[in-house]
Amino acid sequence: MSAAPYKVWQCRTCGYLYDEEQGDPNEGLAPGTRWADLPATWICPLCGTPKSDFDMIEL
Template sequence: MDRYVCTICGHVYDPEKGEPKLDLPPGKAFEDLPDDWQCPVCFAAKNVFVKE
């Protein structure tokens, strides 16, 4: 699965690790996150993330 990086703050969403801060378990692809998902660091919208 691909990793995605926030273009605002540089936070990386790694589906292999999940997102512990948001209670997202490992194995959840970025594409499967809800459209209203936000960066857990800077709260930017999902659409500002780009594939790493």
């Protein structure tokens, strides 16, 4: 398990937040799923924006 702190990624289009620590169980992403482990084809579950159009944010 990586010791790096969990990060949060935000959709540029709709503001959906993907928190690595919490994952997104509704989308089949277990808590602790890292952004890098999401497939390149992953899209925002709310608006369909591609993964490449997310930004890491500091909370």
